């Protein structure tokens with residue numbers, strides 16, 4: 001089976017983005033390098049559905065980039081929902097802020113600038129939904145920091161858990177860090193999880 005063709009097939013049979021999110025993607029493609037960091041329709045729509053199904057209201061995202069997944073999740077949140085999204089690279093701030101301001105869902109989003117391991121402790125309260133998608137080397141540290149603040153029954157989604165297959169051979173620092181987190185989650189009795197072969201691998205877990 002042609003993996004790329006089947007992924008395109010899956011994308012084409014998944015709910016499309018809002019017009020504003022489509023505009024954000026095309027502006028990001030025109031203006032930013034590393035556009036492959038944007039998680040894309042399969043992951044975005046998975047996040048959106050999980051938020052709606054779970055009734056999540058208070059979301060933490062680690063890794064904003066141009067704001068694609070933040071805006072997609074904010075659109076799925078109820079009116080009184082809140083989403084904190086952490087980003088340290090100021091290069092991406094203009095695009096994300098512009099689109100958050102343009103969106104009706106934008107008032108739910110708080111962009112928190114700075115290194116996430118330093119800024120997350122400054123955000124008060126607990127979360128019922130977390131999307132982990134920032135520096136891979138710190139994945140185990142983010143998990144240790146955030147899991148105690150995830151509500152019982154809360155959901156965490158972790159992107160890039162395959163790291164292009166580098167979790168298998170242990171040859172790169174990032175691949176090893178992600179593999180370390182994958183093992184921590186597998187052995188953690190306080191959560192139940194599924195690792196999905198979607199795009200670059202996505203783990204969905206629920207805190208028991």
Ligand SMILES: C[S@@+](CC[C@H](N)C(=O)[O-])C[C@H]1O[C@@H](n2cnc3c(N)ncnc32)[C@H](O)[C@@H]1O
Nearest residue numbers: 037038039063065068069087088115116134135
């Ligand atoms: C994969 S991208 C996020 C993509 C975004 N979630 C989406 O789906 O559109 C990862 C982002 O994490 C940011 N990042 C990396 N290290 C970080 C850190 N220590 N603190 C905060 N953000 C960080 C990067 O600058 C980058 O924008």
